[in-house]
Structure formats: C-alpha cells, structure tokens
Amino acid sequence: MPASVAGAEGRGRGSAIGPYTVLRGLDDEASGIPVPERRFIGRSADGDRTVLISAPLPGADPGRFLAEAETSRYLLGPWSSPATEVAAPGDAPWHARPYVPALPLPAALTVHGGPLPERTVRSLGAALAETLAIGHGQDLAHAGVSPAAVLLAADGPRLTCFGAVRAAAEDGTPRSGLPGLESGSLPPEEATGGRPHPAGDVYALGATLAYAATGYTVPEREELPAALRSVVTACLSRDPAARPRPAELLDVLGAGVPAAAPPAPASGPPAPGAGAAGPPTPAAGLDPAGPPPPAAGLDRAGPLSPAAGLDRAGPLSPAAGLDRAGPLSSASELGPAGNPAGRAAALLGPGWLPGRIVAALARQSAELLAATLPVPPAPQD
DSSP states (O other): OOHHHHHHHHOOTTOEETTEEEEEESOOGGGOOOOSEEEEEEEETTSOOEEEEEEEOTTOOHHHHHHHHHHHTTOOSTTBOOOSEEOOTTSOOOEEEEOOOEEEHHHHHHHHTSSOOHHHHHHHHHHHHHHHHHHHHTTOOOOOOSGGGEEEETTEEEEOOTTHHHHHSOTTSOOTTOTTOOGGGSOHHHHTTOOOOHHHHHHHHHHHHHHHHHSOSSOOGGGSOHHHHHHHHHHTOSSGGGSOOHHHHHHHHHTTOOOOOOOOOOOOSOOTTOOSOSSOOOOGGGOTTSOOOOOTTSSOSSOOOOOOSOOTTSOOOSOTTTOSSOSOSOGGGGOGGGOOOOGGGGGOSTTSSOHHHHHHHHHHHHHHHHOOOOOOOOOOO
C-alpha cells in the first residue's frame, strides 16, 4: 500500500500523506460525532510548513472528494477554509490548507465541560452565517455544515468539509445513515437524496448551533437557550422556503453581542480571487442599518452539483461546475474590491471563547511547535 494511503487509513504519526508527514490526527473519535473526512495535522519535510490535511473516508468516492476540494478553492471570507493544495491526478486523494491552532466543535464542548456560553454561540453563528451568505452570493451551496465541520480558533471559527453531502452520494441516492454524515444536521430533503441547496445550509447551521448550545443537534425546543430558541427553530423548519436567509441570521445573532476588535484572521493566504489580505470591510448586502437584500444564488431554481472536470494539474479558472445559474448579480455582494463582509469580526474579539478552550488551543500550538519529524531509517549497505 502506498505510504500516502497508509497514512490516511492508519492515522499513524510519521505516515506520509502527499508531501507531508503526519504529526497527529485532528479529531477525537470518542466524541461520537461523525466526521465526513479523515483529518490530520502534518508538516513538510523541510519543516517550514504545517498544514491541516484531509483525506476521504474508506470507501468514499475519490473523484467526488477531489472535485469538491477543487471547488472549495473559490471560497471567500475569513471564516471559510478553502483547500490550497490538492493531490495530483493519479495520486491517493488528499487536500490541505494552512494550519491554524483549532479545535473541532465537539472537542471544544468536551474541553469546556458542556454546552458553550450564549455569547460564544451567537458569535459563532454570526461568523458561520456570514460565511454562508458570501458563499451563496458566489452561487456555492456549502453542503457540509455540521458540528464536526466547524473548527474553533482563537480569532474565529473555520468552516470546513465543503461539499461533504455531495461527495457522500450522488443526487437521487438516499444519504441518511451514510458514513461521515451527522443525521441531525442533514437537511431532510437532502437525506432523501435531494440536491443540496442554500436553504439546506441554513438547516444544518441551525442544527450546529443547537449542538453548540445544548450538546445535541436535535434537542427539544425547551432545551435551547431562550434567546436562541426562535432563530434555531426557524432554521430547523422542515419547509426549506420557511427558513431564514443567512444575512437575516447575521442581523439576529449579532444583536446584543458586545463588539470588540479582534486580531486579523490567521488563515494563511486568501483564496483565489479574495482580493487584498487584511481585515474585511462591511459588504453592502449585510448592512446593519436595514434589512439585507437577497444574495445572488439564493433564489435560483437549483443548487450546485459536484464540480466535475476541473483541472487539478494547473491554475483554476471559473469554468466547469461554477457558473451553473449565472454570475453574481452585483459586485456589492462581496463588498468593495471583492473583499468579503466583515460584520462578524466585530463579535470575535477577546472573550468570545471560554478560557478552557483558549488554553487548549495554546497547548495544541505548543505541542506542535515542539514536535519533530521522525528520523528516517539510515540506508543499509
């Protein structure tokens, strides 16, 4: 078995995945929350780069996995987590992005000792809603929001696992019970095989916030904090047309949360087309002074299907799989000069994460800084 495959299957420290050596796994299987992909923290042979590596689950379709990774490279916004490297054609499937000290949401609840505080849940929800609003404005349904897809970093969350629902099974195939898909955050219309769409992302967001606030993706309504009960319940409507839009959620979740200026996100270089790096500026489509206009891509008749035929061997171009229903209706949906909206950033300053989680992030960072790559065996004569 090639080393890259062995590393993905065995999660062993020192195994190779692509050009990287595995230092450790990211996820704790004891949490009981399904993870759509295998995730590792790895380092380049020269020690200069530490990355978060994703590989498909055993038995998953590698073509769909890689197609979704390619499409994720277009994602904009400080809280998205686009792939920056993808396996070459013919190699074992994997993709990677720059490493940022982060805990998966289930691990964060374990470290904290239970559900997260309301301020944290609101700030998390605002950042994820902003990320979905930007993606939907690009005509990209995320189709992978779940508790395991959310990583908590000191400067804000990162939304990973783009396209996990599409990669798990083709449209028309029931997805309920498939490996890696958390049933409570799988929209009912997608569980039965329906095509993923933006309203499905909102359902999954509601389930993820319910998990952050209660420890369950399908809690009883009374278990939800009173201040979050209405918004989470609206997201979890079984009628996709009755679910709120992400920009509307951003207005509701951001209300009443103390604003603070956080440090700039440390997610590495921006995704292709993301414009100049630096703190995001508010977008016209998410203006707190009034109700937001509909984002392009939300009213379209059909959501995205897996991107097929993208060229992994060379630079990306907005060709196959992206322009399914027309381009963005207005450049203002992404703000001046293509910069994403930044309203959630004001909520993610010091204090947005509980102290135990911040301490766990510091320990993770220190452990990886101290980690050394295994010494390869000496060649034998």
